[in-house]
Amino acid sequence: MDATATLQRLVRQALTLDQPILPEGGGTKRFLRPITAGVQVVSTAEHQGILHYHPDELVIRVRAGTRLSDLHETLREAGQCLPCDPPSFGAASTVGGMVASGLAGPSRPYVGGVRDYVLGMTVILPSGDVATFGGDVMKNVAGYDISRLNVGAMGSLGLILDVALKVLPNPERVQAYRLACAAPVAQQQMLLQRRLPGLSACAYFNAGLLVRYQGSEQARPAFEKALAPGFEPVSGEDLDRVRDLAFDHKGHLWRWDGPVDAAVNDDLVAMDWGGALRWLAADQAIKAADDPGAITWFRQGEAPAPELGIRGDGVGLLQQRLKQTLDPKGAFIDYPALRPVL
Amino acid sequence: MIADAVTKALRQIDDLELIEDPSRRKVYESDGLTAFAQMPPLVALPNSLQALQAVLRVCHTHHVPMVARGAGTGLSGGATPLANGLLIGLAKFNRILEIDPIKMTARVEPGVTNLAISKAVASTGLFYAPDPSSQIACTIGGNVAENSGGVHCLKYGLTLHNVCALKVMLADGEVLSLGGTGLWEDGLDLLALLHGSEGLLGLVIEVTVALRPMPEAVTVLMAGFADTASAAHAVSAVIQAGVLPAGLEMMDRLAIQAAEDFVHAGYPLEAQALLLCELDGGADEIDALSCKVQAVLQAAGAQSLVEASDAEARARLWLGRKAAFPAVGRIAPDYYCMDGTIPKRFLADVLEKISSLSEQYDLRVANVFHAGDGNLHPLILYDANDTDQFQRGGRGSGCPFYLDLRKRRSDHGRARGGAGEEALDQGCSGRGGLAQFRRLKAAFDSEELLNPGKAIPTLNRCAEFGAMHVHQGAEKHPELPRF
Numbered sequence: 001m002d003a004t005a006t007l008q009r010l011v012r013q014a015l016t017l018d019q020p021i022l023p024e025g026g027g028t029k030r031f032l033r034p035i036t037a038g039v040q041v042v043s044t045a046e047h048q049g050i051l052h053y054h055p056d057e058l059v060i061r062v063r064a065g066t067r068l069s070d071l072h073e074t075l076r077e078a079g080q081c082l083p084c085d086p087p088s089f090g091a092a093s094t095v096g097g098m099v100a101s102g103l104a105g106p107s108r109p110y111v112g113g114v115r116d117y118v119l120g121m122t123v124i125l126p127s128g129d130v131a132t133f134g135g136d137v138m139k140n141v142a143g144y145d146i147s148r149l150n151v152g153a154m155g156s157l158g159l160i161l162d163v164a165l166k167v168l169p170n171p172e173r174v175q176a177y178r179l180a181c182a183a184p185v186a187q188q189q190m191l192l193q194r195r196l197p198g199l200s201a202c203a204y205f206n207a208g209l210l211v212r213y214q215g216s217e218q219a220r221p222a223f224e225k226a227l228a229p230g231f232e233p234v235s236g237e238d239l240d241r242v243r244d245l246a247f248d249h250k251g252h253l254w255r256w257d258g259p260v261d262a263a264v265n266d267d268l269v270a271m272d273w274g275g276a277l278r279w280l281a282a283d284q285a286i287k288a289a290d291d292p293g294a295i296t297w298f299r300q301g302e303a304p305a306p307e308l309g310i311r312g313d314g315v316g317l318l319q320q321r322l323k324q325t326l327d328p329k330g331a332f333i334d335y336p337a338l339r340p341v342l
Numbered sequence: 343m344i345a346d347a348v349t350k351a352l353r354q355i356d357d358l359e360l361i362e363d364p365s366r367r368k369v370y371e372s373d374g375l376t377a378f379a380q381m382p383p384l385v386a387l388p389n390s391l392q393a394l395q396a397v398l399r400v401c402h403t404h405h406v407p408m409v410a411r412g413a414g415t416g417l418s419g420g421a422t423p424l425a426n427g428l429l430i431g432l433a434k435f436n437r438i439l440e441i442d443p444i445k446m447t448a449r450v451e452p453g454v455t456n457l458a459i460s461k462a463v464a465s466t467g468l469f470y471a472p473d474p475s476s477q478i479a480c481t482i483g484g485n486v487a488e489n490s491g492g493v494h495c496l497k498y499g500l501t502l503h504n505v506c507a508l509k510v511m512l513a514d515g516e517v518l519s520l521g522g523t524g525l526w527e528d529g530l531d532l533l534a535l536l537h538g539s540e541g542l543l544g545l546v547i548e549v550t551v552a553l554r555p556m557p558e559a560v561t562v563l564m565a566g567f568a569d570t571a572s573a574a575h576a577v578s579a580v581i582q583a584g585v586l587p588a589g590l591e592m593m594d595r596l597a598i599q600a601a602e603d604f605v606h607a608g609y610p611l612e613a614q615a616l617l618l619c620e621l622d623g624g625a626d627e628i629d630a631l632s633c634k635v636q637a638v639l640q641a642a643g644a645q646s647l648v649e650a651s652d653a654e655a656r657a658r659l660w661l662g663r664k665a666a667f668p669a670v671g672r673i674a675p676d677y678y679c680m681d682g683t684i685p686k687r688f689l690a691d692v693l694e695k696i697s698s699l700s701e702q703y704d705l706r707v708a709n710v711f712h713a714g715d716g717n718l719h720p721l722i723l724y725d726a727n728d729t730d731q732f733q734r735g736g737r738g739s740g741c742p743f744y745l746d747l748r749k750r751r752s753d754h755g756r757a758r759g760g761a762g763e764e765a766l767d768q769g770c771s772g773r774g775g776l777a778q779f780r781r782l783k784a785a786f787d788s789e790e791l792l793n794p795g796k797a798i799p800t801l802n803r804c805a806e807f808g809a810m811h812v813h814q815g816a817e818k819h820p821e822l823p824r825f
Contacts, residue, residue: 054685054687055581055582056578056579056581056582056686056687057581057685057686057687057716058581059685079584102526102531108525109525112499112503113525113526115531115534116499116502116503122772125774125775125778127773127774127777129772129773129774129775130772130773130774131770131771131772131773131774131775131778132770132771132772132775133770133775135683136685137683137684137685137715137716137717138491138495138496138683138715138716138717139489139491139495139500139683139715139717140683143770143775143779144535144538144539144542144543144779144782144783145489145502145534145535145537145538145539146770146775146778146779146782148502148531148534148535149530149531149534149535149782151531151534152530152531153530153531156530157530168586169581169584169585169586170584172584191444194444194445194446195446195467195555197555197557197558197623197624198624215623215624215627216623216624216627216630216631218624218626218627218630219623219624219626219627221626222624222625222626255526256524257522257523257524257525257526257527258523258524259445259523259524260445261444261445273524273525276524276525277524277525277526292523293523293524294522294523294524294527294528296528311528311529314516314517314518315518315519315520315527315529315532316528316529318512318518318532318785318786319529319530319532321785322530322532322782322785322786323530324785325781325782325784325785326778326781326782326785328781335529335530338528339528
């Protein structure tokens with residue numbers, strides 16, 4: 001259903017109230033972006049449907065409220081997939097939510113993240129106007145890449161109405177393997193395996209190193225042979241749990257992003273992206289002085305929410321300047337404060 | 343003109359070569375888009391980042407506009423000088439700073455050529471995937487500014503998909519590192535935003551590229567077709583079969599003949615269209631893959647089919663494609679290269695329309711392009727000394743991509759405002775889109791000093807802040823065909 005007119009009316013109405021708008025899809029990521037007092041939620045959940053899909057173009061254009069599961073199903077029927085393999089935190093997950101949060105799954109280092117597959121989008125701007133950026137084609141460098149700027153912007157720059165996504169043919173064969181080992185061994189193996197042809201995931205969870213092959217049936221034996229002794233074929237279940245963060249944690253869940261060869265922290269719950277993304281559980285995010293990574297908030301544990309701040313470095317200041325110039329009246333919510341204040 | 347006070351201040355900067363002599367400045371009057379030339383009043387070639395920063399600070403203080411230039415190979419006028427601005431050449435920043443074979447990255451200065459990166463890392467079994475045709479000469483800084491693609495971007499993506507971090511210098515000399523410490527950065531994605539921004543937001547001073555393992559096996563298929571429509575349909579058929587070729591290129595008859603005359607690549611001269619399909623992968627899978635694609639090409643009506651699997655034979659087939667531009671340059675005094683991307687399903691239609699425009703304007707057009715991406719490069723052949731031909735070329739060039747305006751094309755054969763009004767594309771549609779572009783620019787460069795007037799019209803060209811002038815050209819030239 002095309003809810004553009006309704007959504008535009010809601011946004012315009014909200015603009016008159018002087019309370020920032022929080023665009024929301026299925027509401028499955030409220031843990032990451034809580035609804036606070038003085039914020040108006042505008043839901044895209046009714047704005048659903050596939051605008052066009054031509055499998056031989058490798059492009060699909062979908063409305064933001066379309067459920068992620070519906071998108072996956074449509075692609076599966078045509079033998080194609082969304083390579084960025086986004087997490088789902090519930091059946092109500094939408095395409096708009098995937099794009100606005102910019103969260104990508106285990107295949108991120110090998111096939112790319114959400115922004116790598118976004119070709120264009122239509123947005124309700126902070127002015128209340130509707131504008132389209134980018135296009136439906138593989139290359140578009142006319143103007144600035146405002147589409148990709150909206151990926152991961154957490155709804156701070158406007159309300160996403162629809163998105164054009166690049167899709168790819170399904171791999172002929174997908175197979176996960178597991179090696180039971182401790183985290184330091186897993187990290188060593190991760191570094192060794194980075195070049196394996198067909199590698200599409202490399203994660204550590206539940207005392208096991210998980211790798212995934214995707215590609216042709218013919219090339220799979222070579223992949224298996226190149227793995228260290230002790231790997232066993234397994235279902236992709238554990239990798240899905242790493243993707244969807246389906247693990248228990250008493251402390252708050254913190255996200256660590258950094259170099260793959262940085263030392264492993266004691267609070268580690270899981271490693272993903274070949275070691276470049278790590279999930280830590282702790283009441284307080286403690287970073288060693290020599291830790292080159294960056295720690296940000298992700299999900300609350302049992303303790304009360306910690307104090308969080310925004311980036312204060314040069315890049316952070318430019319990001320805030322950009323938000324202020326693109327949304328001068330503060331029509332949409334700010335990008336969230338995710339940095340632990342110690 | 344640049345004020346004497348500015349020139350004097352620039353002369354004081356250490357590690358900076360200033361080119362004031364007009365005969366030496368002349369080489370900088372245009373980039374690869376030679377139809378738009380402007381003699382720069384002054385050229386600065388800094389030798390160090392300190393010198394570059396000092397140059398930016400002088401210009402910022404004195405409100406002097408700046409245009410950055412890498413190797414000057416770009417075809418969209420990204421480095422066209424300004425009559426009142428400083429041209430800053432970054433080609434001297436040509437060092438490879440670090441190669442990390444474990445993390446599979448290389449950290450390089452912006453003036454390093456695209457091909458030099460792959461050459462430097464070849465011994466580690468890795469390569470840098472984006473390969474624009476000018477890769478032997480174009481710089482990585484320019485590739486970021488233009489978000490360059492190339493033959494292999496169908497499978498491996500554009501520059502954007504292969505860069506993990508950037509260091510940029512803003513108009514006032516501030517240096518920022520974009521891209522975070524891992525694969526994700528807290529906050530708005532400025533790394534993506536810098537790609538394709540054509541030097542309007544900041545100067546790229548360091549690039550960390552992602553490298554990929556060289557594929558074990560590579561093979562190239564060459565298929566000749568009796569008409570361009572069949573070749574265009576074959577392109578769709580290959581993708582539909584679930585194959586993602588490393589490259590899928592098409593050439594039409596005029597391009598085939600020009601290339602064959604020039605380099606003797608062994609192309610079928612009787613063909614009206616030619617497809618070159620490169621496949622890569624593991625040694626165990628390449629044969630099956632090749633068989634599958636050959637069957638698809640034959641079913642799509644290929645009249646000739648040649649496979650080249652050894653390196654020498656592959657290089658010969660690619661030589662014709664890579665030499666196609668200079669080959670066309672041999673058969674006409676000048677050509678104007680358009681560049682635009684369309685949905686693949688319109689390939690056959692658009693090629694036919696380009697052909698009818700070619701007849702209408704009585705100018706030959708050669709087509710050589712990345713068919714797998716729908717990225718067309720019609721080359722309009724003309725003689726610049728013949729004023730009438732030049733004008734027809736200019737008018738004709740405005741047509742091919744407008745003909746597909748309603749098919750949501752992208753057009754990046756952009757030119758700075760003025761002569762190329764038809765080619766000027768705004769990259770957005772709808773109310774307020776252009777205003778967002780202008781605001782975005784202001785957040786980075788509030789004084790409008792970096793490459794002003796390029797790609798995004800400046801205020802003097804676009805009367806009111808926020809107004810849309812998408813079809814300005816169309817209204818001015820109602821006699822031109824708009825499809």
